[in-house]
Amino acid sequence: MAETMNIALTPLQAAWVTSRKQTGGFASATDVIRDLIRHEQDREDAALEAEFEKLQAQAPDSGPEPIEEINRICREVKREGSEARLGHD
Numbered sequence: 001m002a003e004t005m006n007i008a009l010t011p012l013q014a015a016w017v018t019s020r021k022q023t024g025g026f027a028s029a030t031d032v033i034r035d036l037i038r039h040e041q042d043r044e045d046a047a048l049e050a051e052f053e054k055l056q057a058q059a060p061d062s063g064p065e066p067i068e069e070i071n072r073i074c075r076e077v078k079r080e081g082s083e084a085r086l087g088h089d
Helices: 011-024 029-058 067-088
Strands: none
Touching: 011 029, 029 067
């Protein structure tokens, strides 16, 4: 079941969402936000996958990465994504 959230947007952000809804073929502003979230999740997943591939290339015979290293990489990728989003506001 979907959870309802209320968010505050600047007038410019609200206008962008409305414009995107109209030009992007979205049924609602909610669909625009969900699409943004899906794209962000895909971007984070791709960044994690690239990082794991890089680690595997550095030590292909070392076996699976320790959970601590995986957690560190996840936190780093999410932090970088948050910092990038803060720079776009």
